[in-house]
Amino acid sequence: MASTEQLDQHQFRRKSRDRSIALLIAGLVLLLPPMVGASIIDFRPFGIPFSLVYVFVVWAMLIAGAAYLARHLRAAANSPTTNNLTTNGSVDRQR
Amino acid sequence: MLSVNLLLTVCLGYVVLLFVVAYVVDRKTRRRPIRWLQSPVIYTLSISIYCTSWTFYGAVGSAARNGLEFVTIYLGPTLVFIGWWWLLRKLIRIGRTYRITSIADLISSRYGKSASLAVLVTVIAVIATTPYIALQLQSVTRSYQVIAGETDANTTAFWIAAGMALFTILFGTRNLDANERHHGVVAAIALEAIVKLAALIAVGGFAVWGISEGVSDVFSDVPSELVTGLDEVFGPRWIVLTFLSATAIICLPRQFQVTVVENIEENHLSTASWLFPLYLFGMTLFIMPIAIVGLKVMPQGANPDLFVLTLPLVAERQELALLAFLGGFSSATSMVIVAAIAVSTMVSNHIVTPVALRVLAVGRAVSGDVRQILLVSRRVSIALILGLGFLYFRASGGSDALAAIGLIAFVGVAQFLPSLLGGIFWRGATRAGALYGLLVGFAFWAYTLFLPSFGGEVLLSADVLRDGPWGIAILRPQSLFGLVGMDPLVHAVVWSVGGNALTFVVVSSLSHASALERLQSTLFVDVFKSTGGEPSGVAVGTAEADDLLILARRILGDAPATRLFEELARSQGLTDGLPEPTDSVIARLERELAGSIGAASAHALVTRIAGRQPLGMTDLIEIADETQQLMETTRQLAEKSEELEETAHQLRRLNERLRSLDAQKDAFLSQVSHELRTPMTSIRSFSEILLDGEAVSRPERERFLGIINAESRRLTRLLDELLDMNRLEAGTSDMHLEPLDLAECVTGAVETMSGVTQDAGMAIRVEIGPEAMPIAGNADRVRQILINLISNAAKYNNAGSPRVDMRARQSGDRILLDIIDNGGGITRREATTVFEKFARGDRSDRSQGAGLGLPISRAIMRAMDGDLTVEFRPDGSSFFRLTFKLARGPVSSPE
Structure with missing residues (x-):
């Protein structure tokens, strides 16, 4: 039934929003002290100091997560349940 | 060595290319939008003006001095962009809905379209942008000196500033776009974004695989301290820098310009949310290797800020050095152009226009060409801003590390953050709170960071820096109120942003908001819930439509103003002439004007023309409307x-x-x-x-x-x-209907039944008039029904001399045939059940028939558009009545 589908979509979107805030919090925790300080260890993959590897790997993972979420969040942004603003016509946009 | 002539030729060619791109795009977009230019990728590339020559040159210097710390400048924006759903989306929605033209416009609009707030934000923005522009001038000048040898730095910087001002004026102020969008400029800076990324990656690749022998070789025998710094790198400074860079990506006037004002499509933000961090990732990936290779290869004491350029030069790779120079040049020019456009818009909208209006406005009409004034004021502002940048460059002596200068600007614009965030998330924030918060933050910033950056040459002497004013140690700019032993930057952030936020919150909660402020706060905070609210208008005023048209023409230009008024008149159902200056018309006009000159100026203007209180009952009614x-x-x-x-x-x-x-x-x-x-x-x-x-x-x-x-x-x-x-x-029985003569049918049926009726001793009398009685029916079926009814009459008639009368008559388009026996008929109770299947009259016994005769007969009659009913006479006796449809057309014989 249509309403069940809508409900599913709605929940799916809310999930996406929850995930986006989870991603943000993960970024803050992983990239700020004290967590980032824990990366100072005596381990050098390919000779690179671990802190450097750590920061860039976390960064890359955040980007990947954001790219994955962007698609779903865009759908959520365009859904009428999230916001119901109608673009108000103006001279400029019609030109 | 790279020749100066070649360098200048290539640079000139590059600038010409930028001109052509900007010009062509501007012209084409004027006719119709260019599709690929409206893409999210171009949007992302334009945001990347965040990476200025501070990134291109300064990040390597920063990495060489402080290790990994440079990354924080890019982690902050990354966090803001991956959390776009919560902040940037709302900013963009507000910006688009209320035609915001700059960050000063946003803050002033939110706090009741306050003119004083707009001026204050503009002043802070101009002052904070100045060191940033100086930084660009410095980096381009130094990189030029590397190739051209020791020239007079001031002369070089002057010509660079003049060139940039010219370019910005030519393309940033060609027209007054209703939305402050600059498609040509955006295309040019997108191109520059690609050039600087390509250049930095090329130099990085060369450093790793050209000079060294791969990644492992770069990092071999590099002590870990080079990366993590001698001091604890992940300390308070790390947090403060991340916070500052996150703030800057929102609050820097130029970032606000490209992210919010130039945004064509809200959806683009979702792509930028990962693509922009990816761009930053690409820009910074090779910073550390370049710094390390530079430290290894270059002689002791070489300026690490210029490694990107000097490494290829030392390795005698001239084409790479040229590319690196172009990259640095690109990052500087794109930043200067957009920053100058953004700040000049603010200056002209919030400072020049109000003054000009006051001077030019006589009574209610506006005299003089406001458009021309706006354009000229923007051009002058651009020249002024670059001039200030040049002066700062001269005054600061051009000796600081690039990153340090940039951070001064970051802390300056961070003062906008409390009013901005409070404005869009907290309804209780008031104009007074924002005003005092900004003043306090600005004062702390100037005292603890901006003025000390001149090294004791401007306003604050070296003695004051060291011992405090009048020797009062507790007022020392870099350890204020006894906060000693702190990094100067962290110190300045704690005092300015902390003092700002605290003042903002405290004053907001103590002061009362005006009605207009309350309205605007609702519109901004609930921007996703509203249905595209109108900016609050003026009370139904004494405004004349002519006055409004004159005003609109002066600001929007003749053709757009005429179009707007025609459209408004049409929407009121007028075929010609000017629209009635109703509330909604005035509100709409104000919104259109706000797109050109900012909300506060537009509001002031329209209010002046309408000659009424800036806020009337209508605003309150609008608030009530939300409830409704x-x-x-x-x-x-x-x-x-x-x-x-x-x-x-x-x-x-x-x-x-x-x-x-x-x-x-x-x-x-x-x-x-x-x-x-x-x-x-x-x-x-x-x-x-x-x-x-x-x-x-x-x-x-x-x-x-x-x-x-x-x-x-x-x-x-x-x-x-x-x-x-x-x-x-x-209804599956295919009943073929044809015109029949009723008399013939009845006669036939009676003859057929004559054997049975004679046995029962029953007399049948048929009374059908001489006139023809054509019925629509099926001959066999009609016969079946008649036989059924006659045999019923014969079976169940217990009278002494049984008799059946059959009488026909016409009634309208129906023909009625009554079959009346003298057996007494049936009772009314029986009449309801006699047509049910397997029902039999009381006079019958089980042996006779299955009780389907009557139901079948009725079903047949109904299939022939007729009916079979039981009729009652007033004396209670009953009879059967067949109702036939009157046939049209010639009657055929039943045989």
Whole structure:
């Protein structure tokens, strides 16, 4: 039934929003002290100091997560349940 | 060595290319939008003006000095962008809905379109942008000196500043776009974004695989301290820098310009949310390797800020050095152009325009060409901003590390953050709170960071820096109120941003918001809930439409203003002439003007023309409207649930109906089996007797066989009738209708039945007039019905001398045939059941017929558009009536 589908979509979107805030919090925790300080260890993959590897790997993972979420969040942004603003016509946009 | 002439030629060629791109795009977009330019990728590339020459040159220097710390400048924006849903999306929605032209416009609009707030934000923005522009001038000048040898730095910087000002004026102020969008400039800076990324990656790749032998070689025998710093790198400074860079990506006037004002499509943000961090990732990936290789290869004391350029030069790779120079040049020019456009818009909208209006406005009319004033003021502002940048460059001596200068600007614009965030998330934030918060933050910033950056040459002397004013140690700019031993940057952030936020919150909660402020706060905070609210207008005023048109022409230009007014007039249903200056017209006009000159100026102007209080009952009514909208929604919900209830009720009724039909079907089935069972039983028992054999005499056997035969016929007839009934009821029986003469049909049927009626001693009298009675029917079926009715009359008539009268007459387009016997008819109670299957009249007994005759007859009549009914006379006696449809057309013979 249509309403069940809508409900599913709605929940799916809310999930996406929850995930986006989870991603943000993960970024803050992983990239700020004290967590980032824990990366100072005596381990050098390919000779690179671990802190450097750590920061860039976390960064890359955040980007990947954001790219994955962007698609779903865009759908959520365009859904009428999230916001119901109608673009108000103006001279400029019609030109 | 790279020749100066070649460098200048290539640079000039590059600038010409930028000119051409900007010019062509500007012209084409004027006619119609260029598709690929409206893409999210271009949007992302334009945001990347965040990476200025501070990134291109300074990040390597920063990495060489402080290790990994440079990354924080890019981690902050990354966090803001991956959390776009929560902040940037709202900013963009507000910006688009209320035609925001700059960050000063946003803050002033939010706090009741306050002109003083707009001026304050503009002043802070100009002052904070100055060191940033100086930084660009410095980096381009130094990189030029690397190639051209020691020239006079000031002269070089001056010409660079002049060139940039020219470019910005040419493309940033060609016209007054209603939305402050600059498509040509955006295309040019997108191109520059690609150039600087490519250049930095090329130099990085060369450093890693050209000079060194791969990644492992770069990092071999590099002490870990080079990356993590000698001090603890992940300390308070790390947090503060991340916070500052996150703030800068929102609050820097140029970032606000490209992210919010130049945004064409809200959806683009979702792509930028990962693509922009990816761009930053690409820009910074090679910073550390370049710094390390530079430290290894370059002589002691070489400026690490210039490694990107000097590494290829030392390795005698001139084409790479040229590319690196172009990259640095690109990052500087794109930043300067957009920053100058953004800040000049603010200056002209919030400082020049209000002053000009005051000077030029005589009474209610506006004299003079406001458009021209706006354009000129923007051009002058651009020149002024670059001039200030040049002065700062001269005054600061151009000796600081690039990153340090940039951070001064970051802390300066971070002062906008409390008012901005409070403005869009907190309804209680007031104009007074924002104003005092900004003042306090600005004062702390100037005292603890900006003025000390001149090294004791401007306003604060070296003595004051060291010992405090008048020797009061507790007021020392870099360890204020006894906060000693702190990094100067962290110190400045704690005092300025902390003091700002605290003042903002405290004053906001102590002060009262005006009605306009309250309205704007609702519109901004609830931007996703509103339905595209109008900026609050003026009370129904004494504004004349002519005055408004003159005003609109001066600011929007002739053609757009005329179009707007025509559209407004049409929307009021007027075919020609000017629209009535109603509230909504004035509000709409104000919104259009706000797109050109900012909300505060537009509001002031329109209010002046309308000659009324800036806020009237209408604003309050608008606030009330929101409540009304909510009530409307509730009402609709209630209607919906009523509808649902009604549907449920109907379903219940249908269900009951179905259940009763089901019961009828069960009853019918049990009757059918009963009817079948009776003849079956007699057939079985008589056949069993016959099978027993001997004891049965011949005549008896014949009698039994006769019974079996009769019962079998009865069964067959019953089954035939059931099938017939079924077909008729299902409507599948194909009834061929033709015109028939009723008299002929009746006569035929009576003749057929003459044997039976004579046996019963029954007289039949037919009374049909001489005139033709054409009926629509099927000859066989009509005959079947008549025979059925006559035989019923014969069977059930217990009168002494049984008699049947058949009378026909016409009634409208119907023909009625009454069949009246003198048997007494049936009672009213029987009349309701006589047409049910297997019902029999009281006068009958089980042996006669299955009780399907009447139901079948009625079904046939109905299939022929007629009916079979029981009619009652006033004395209670009853008779059957056949109703036929009158036939049109010639009558055919029933045979």
